[in-house]
Amino acid sequence: MASRWCSPFLMIVSVMFCGKTSAQGGGENLANIAACDSEIYCSGRLLEAVQNAHVFNDSKTFVDMKMKTEQDEILRAFDALAGSGADISSAEVMQGFLDQWFDPPGSEFEVWEPTDWRDSPKFLDNVADSSLREWGRKIHELWKSLGRKVKPDVRDRPHLYSMLYVPYPVIVPGGRFREFYYWDTYWIIRGLLLSEMTESTKGMLSNFAEMVERFGFIPNGGRVYYTRRSQPPVFTLAMRDYLDQTNDTGFVRTMMPLLEMEYNFWMSNRTVTVSGHVLNQYQASIGKSRPESWREDEEVASSLQTGSDPARFHANVATACESGWDFSSRWFEDSANISSISTMDIIPVDLNVFMCACEAALADIFLRLGLGDAAARYQAAVERRRSAIDAVLWSDQQGVWLDYNSATGQHNNRFYASNIFPLYTTCYGDGTAESDIERRVVNYLKRENVLDYPGGVPTSTIHSGEQWDFPNGWPPLQHLVIEGLASSSVGEVQQLARELAQRWINVNYRQFAKTQAMWEKYDVETGEHPGSGGEYDVQVGFGWTNGVVLHLLDKYGHVLRAPPISTAATVVLHRGALILSIIASISTGQLHFECL
Structure with a gap:
C-alpha cells in the first residue's frame, strides 16, 4: 500500500525513503544495532565504563558532552x-578522564534570545481574570529563557558533538532536555503562535524540514542517539497551524514535498494490516541500551528471565520512547513491570489519530494551495483511516477506542487517556461529531472514575511507578482530552471540557505561585505538586506546559478564573513578577522599581 504514495518528486530526491531507512536497521541482526554508529555516544567500551562508574546521576549527562578532539x-x-592498571570502575578516575577529554553539556550553544518576542500578545486582552492575564504574561516571558541557538562549530565539526546541527534557533522543553524534541515542539509552536512569534516558529519548522531531508523522518530529539527512532508525527499539524496564523502559502508550498516524505516514512516503515485494514504502529529497531538511559536499560536487561531476548527488550523500550509515553503500563504485558514490555506488538489509538489528523491536514493544505488532486488523495486516506479505526480499535462493549495487540488479537481494556483521542479529530464514523458516540465515551470516563480528580484527567488508573501512569497528568494529554470533548455537539460534553480546562489551569497556576516555575507534568490526584515517577526527576521549564496553558487561556479565558492561593504563595508570585520586571528593565536599559 505505502509505495503508491511516493510522488515522482520524492522518488527523484531519494528512492530509499519509500523503503527501509536508518530508523529500521535494514536486515542487520537486531542485537548489533545501537542507537547510532558513534563509538563514543551510542556504544562501546568508554560509554560502558563511564556509565558503570556512575560518574553522573543522570546517564544523559555524559552523552551530551562535547569531545575536545577526535x-x-x-x-x-x-x-x-x-591498560595502565587504573581503576576505570572508579567515578573519580573516570571523572578525571572526562575532564581531560570532554567539555561539559551545553558547550554546543551560543547565547540567543528570540528577536520576535513582544511584550503583550493580543490574545491576553481577552482573558477576563486579571490574575490569569498577568500569569499569562509571565508564561509568555518564559520563551526567552528557553531559547537556544546551536553554534556554527557543530555544523563545521559535527563529529565532535552528539548534538544535531539545525540552522535556526529553537525553543527547547527545559531542564535536562537541552535540545529540540519532536512532539514537544508541536505544543511549543502552538504557544509561540499565540505569542505572535511567527519567525521563531518558521525557523523551527525549517529545522524539521532539514531533519526530514537528512533522515527521511524527524528524530525523537536533536541528538545523534535519537536518530533511529522518531516521535508522534505532528510536523504537518504544526505546519497547518502556522499557515492558519500567517497565510504564508509561499513557505508552506516549498515544504509540501517534505511533509509528504515524512508521511511516506510512516506509511512505509510503521504499518501493520489487520483484517485488510492498514494501521500504524511504533517500531524502533534498536537492539542495545539507550545511551541517555544506559544504566537503567542494562539493569533491567540483566534481570530478564532465562530465554528472553535482550535485543527484543531494547527494541520495545526504544519503541516506547518513539511513542512519547516512556514509560507506561500501557506497553507492559503484565501492566506492572517494564521487563514485560511489548510495545512493538501494540497498535496505539493515539498514533492512528495523529496519522488521521496528518492526512486531514495534508488534504486541507493541498486544497488551499489549489492542488485538488493531491487533496483528494489524502482525503481518501482519511476515509480509509476512519474505517480502520472503527473496525479495529473501537470497542462496542466498552463504548470507546482501545489499543489493539496485533500478536494476541486482543484489545487492552485498561483505561488510558489516549482511549478517547479520536474525538479530537472526529476520526471515526463519517467524520462528523456524533452525539451518541460522544455520550458513550463520557459514560466510559464516568465508569472509569477519571473525571473527579482536582488536577485533571490521569494518564491511566494504574499505579505502576512509571511516569506515564497514575497519578500523573501530562499537558499534551490534557489538551487532547479537552479539545476532543470541546468538539462535541452535546452541551454537557462541552461543559465537561470547560471544567477540565479550569482544573488544569488551577494546578498549573498554584504551582507557579509556589515555585515560580512551570513543570513538565503534575499530580492530578492532589492537584498540588509536580508529578513523579520514571527514570529522572520532574523537569522545570517547560515548553509544552507553557503552550497548553496559553492555548487554554486563549480558548477559555472569558470564563476561567484564578484559583485561591495561600498568602505565602501570593507573596512569592508577586516577588516573581518584580524579579521578571527588573530583569526585563535591565535588558532594555530602563531599570525602575515599583511596589507590588
Whole structure:
C-alpha cells in the first residue's frame, strides 16, 4: 500500500525513503544495532565504563558532552588508561578522564534570545481574570529563557558533538532536555503562535524540514542517539497551524514535498494490516541500551528471565520512547513491570489519530494551495483511516477506542487517556461529531472514575511507578482530552471540557505561585505538586506546559478564573513578577522599581 504514495518528486530526491531507512536497521541482526554508529555516544567500551562508574546521576549527562578532539584519539587514551592498571570502575578516575577529554553539556550553544518576542500578545486582552492575564504574561516571558541557538562549530565539526546541527534557533522543553524534541515542539509552536512569534516558529519548522531531508523522518530529539527512532508525527499539524496564523502559502508550498516524505516514512516503515485494514504502529529497531538511559536499560536487561531476548527488550523500550509515553503500563504485558514490555506488538489509538489528523491536514493544505488532486488523495486516506479505526480499535462493549495487540488479537481494556483521542479529530464514523458516540465515551470516563480528580484527567488508573501512569497528568494529554470533548455537539460534553480546562489551569497556576516555575507534568490526584515517577526527576521549564496553558487561556479565558492561593504563595508570585520586571528593565536599559 505505502509505495503508491511516493510522488515522482520524492522518488527523484531519494528512492530509499519509500523503503527501509536508518530508523529500521535494514536486515542487520537486531542485537548489533545501537542507537547510532558513534563509538563514543551510542556504544562501546568508554560509554560502558563511564556509565558503570556512575560518574553522573543522570546517564544523559555524559552523552551530551562535547569531545575536545577526535574519537579515535580519545579511545586510544582510554585504552591506555585501562591498560595502565587504573581503576576505570572508579567515578573519580573516570571523572578525571572526562575532564581531560570532554567539555561539559551545553558547550554546543551560543547565547540567543528570540528577536520576535513582544511584550503583550493580543490574545491576553481577552482573558477576563486579571490574575490569569498577568500569569499569562509571565508564561509568555518564559520563551526567552528557553531559547537556544546551536553554534556554527557543530555544523563545521559535527563529529565532535552528539548534538544535531539545525540552522535556526529553537525553543527547547527545559531542564535536562537541552535540545529540540519532536512532539514537544508541536505544543511549543502552538504557544509561540499565540505569542505572535511567527519567525521563531518558521525557523523551527525549517529545522524539521532539514531533519526530514537528512533522515527521511524527524528524530525523537536533536541528538545523534535519537536518530533511529522518531516521535508522534505532528510536523504537518504544526505546519497547518502556522499557515492558519500567517497565510504564508509561499513557505508552506516549498515544504509540501517534505511533509509528504515524512508521511511516506510512516506509511512505509510503521504499518501493520489487520483484517485488510492498514494501521500504524511504533517500531524502533534498536537492539542495545539507550545511551541517555544506559544504566537503567542494562539493569533491567540483566534481570530478564532465562530465554528472553535482550535485543527484543531494547527494541520495545526504544519503541516506547518513539511513542512519547516512556514509560507506561500501557506497553507492559503484565501492566506492572517494564521487563514485560511489548510495545512493538501494540497498535496505539493515539498514533492512528495523529496519522488521521496528518492526512486531514495534508488534504486541507493541498486544497488551499489549489492542488485538488493531491487533496483528494489524502482525503481518501482519511476515509480509509476512519474505517480502520472503527473496525479495529473501537470497542462496542466498552463504548470507546482501545489499543489493539496485533500478536494476541486482543484489545487492552485498561483505561488510558489516549482511549478517547479520536474525538479530537472526529476520526471515526463519517467524520462528523456524533452525539451518541460522544455520550458513550463520557459514560466510559464516568465508569472509569477519571473525571473527579482536582488536577485533571490521569494518564491511566494504574499505579505502576512509571511516569506515564497514575497519578500523573501530562499537558499534551490534557489538551487532547479537552479539545476532543470541546468538539462535541452535546452541551454537557462541552461543559465537561470547560471544567477540565479550569482544573488544569488551577494546578498549573498554584504551582507557579509556589515555585515560580512551570513543570513538565503534575499530580492530578492532589492537584498540588509536580508529578513523579520514571527514570529522572520532574523537569522545570517547560515548553509544552507553557503552550497548553496559553492555548487554554486563549480558548477559555472569558470564563476561567484564578484559583485561591495561600498568602505565602501570593507573596512569592508577586516577588516573581518584580524579579521578571527588573530583569526585563535591565535588558532594555530602563531599570525602575515599583511596589507590588
